[in-house]
Amino acid sequence: MPELPEVETTARGIRPSSLGRPIDRVVIRNASLRWPVPLHLTDILPGHAFTGLSRRGKYLLFQHPRGTLIIHLGMSGHLRVIPATKAAEKHDHIDIVMGIHCLRFNDPRRFGAMLWTESDPLQHPLLATLGPEPLEDGFDADYLLGRLRKKQIAIKLAIMDSHLVVGVGNIYANESLFLAGIHPQKPACDLTHPECTKLVDAIRRTLAAAIEAGGSSLRDYVQADGNKGWFQQQYRTYGRQDQPCHQCGDLIRLSRMGGRATYWCPHCQPFVAN
DNA sequence: CCACGCTCCTGCGCGC
DNA sequence: TGCGCGCAGGAGCGTG
Numbered sequence: 614m615p616e617l618p619e620v621e622t623t624a625r626g627i628r629p630s631s632l633g634r635p636i637d638r639v640v641i642r643n644a645s646l647r648w649p650v651p652l653h654l655t656d657i658l659p660g661h662a663f664t665g666l667s668r669r670g671k672y673l674l675f676q677h678p679r680g681t682l683i684i685h686l687g688m689s690g691h692l693r694v695i696p697a698t699k700a701a702e703k704h705d706h707i708d709i710v711m712g713i714h715c716l717r718f719n720d721p722r723r724f725g726a727m728l729w730t731e732s733d734p735l736q737h738p739l740l741a742t743l744g745p746e747p748l749e750d751g752f753d754a755d756y757l758l759g760r761l762r763k764k765q766i767a768i769k770l771a772i773m774d775s776h777l778v779v780g781v782g783n784i785y786a787n788e789s790l791f792l793a794g795i796h797p798q799k800p801a802c803d804l805t806h807p808e809c810t811k812l813v814d815a816i817r818r819t820l821a822a823a824i825e826a827g828g829s830s831l832r833d834y835v836q837a838d839g840n841k842g843w844f845q846q847q848y849r850t851y852g853r854q855d856q857p858c859h860q861c862g863d864l865i866r867l868s869r870m871g872g873r874a875t876y877w878c879p880h881c882q883p884f885v886a887n
Numbered sequence: 888c889c890a891c892g893c894t895c896c897t898g899c900g901c902g903c
Numbered sequence: 904t905g906c907g908c909g910c911a912g913g914a915g916c917g918t919g
Contacts, residue, residue, distance in 0.1 A: 615913090647895070647915085671913075688912045689897075704897085722896045724913065739915085766890065775914070783912065871891075873912075 615686040617747070617780030618823035620671045623692055627716065628666045630694040631675070634711035635662045643706040647687065647726040650707065654729060658682070658709060669735065670743050670779030680731035683739070687724030693717055744778040747816050752778055754809040761801040761809070768804060769797035770871050772816065781816060783873045784851050785823070789815040790877065791850045796884040797875050822847075850876035 615623070636658045644650040657679055665676035673692070675682040684692065697715040701708070707727060709716040718727065730737050744760075745751035757778075764771050769790060772781045781789065790797050792815035795808055804812070826847070849859060854867035854876060863880040 685913080721898070722912085724896065764889085874910090
């Protein structure tokens with residue numbers, strides 16, 4: 614599902630084709646996403662082109678002379694630039710038509726969102742309280758240690774909180790903790806500075822590798838250009854319960870934390886108190 | 888402030 | 904072959 618690497622991959626994939634092309638019309642077939650899609654987008658967007666496309670966490674920000682279109686792909690959303698003549702298919706909820714091109718939003722599960730703001734998008738209530746970007750300078754061992762110090766919750770749940778750091782969904786939380794050699798159930802406040810260093814490094818390497826690979830793939834996820842991601846073939850723990858760990862041969866274990874599937878290697882990620 | 892569980896939704900894989 | 908169930912999952916939101 615779209616985690617940060619998928620969103621970044623989408624942004625890179627559609628940036629060249631979605632910017633600088635005057636918008637002719639907006640078609641909203643189904644406004645019922647996570648929040649209602651503002652219907653007046655059909656009046657506001659036409660007549661101008663998107664001028665920029667950036668990403669904050671898993672939110673895509675399309676700059677427009679009149680404001681900013683904020684899009685979240687949820688867990689099954691796709692954004693693609695396709696020929697405007699292509700017939701709409703199931704779950705094609707919104708089209709933004711730009712000449713012979715069309716930016717099309719498809720989202721079977723409708724966990725996604727499309728919002729509009731005419732203020733600074735980074736001050737939007739959904740974005741203002743987000744944690745630092747994992748691949749930027751604000752995310753380091755000192756920051757992590759400071760934020761974890763008072764947290765009693767398990768480290769896996771802590772790093773999946775977008776207010777602590779953005780972009781670490783279930784898959785990458787599992788993978789990062791494996792790389793860092795930290796048990797997912799370890800209380801967040803028990804992590805040492807060296808462990809925080811390892812974890813920051815692991816999160817960075819995991820996300821960077823996934824972006825490099827063009828985004829992961831789970832079932833129906835397809836890249837902006839229609840190719841499937843292949844990072845999933847490199848998973849070390851995710852979906853590998855009862856299969857041997859690539860590092861030590863012990864069997865990968867599966868449990869549930871906060872309702873999410875949690876995978877770990879009992880040998881490489883021992884549950885040790887400090 | 889903190890921790891936790893519920894909720895939105897559809898498609899798929901599985902067991903019977 | 905079909906049916907029903909459980910699961911997948913981001914993240915806001917309500918509750919204690």
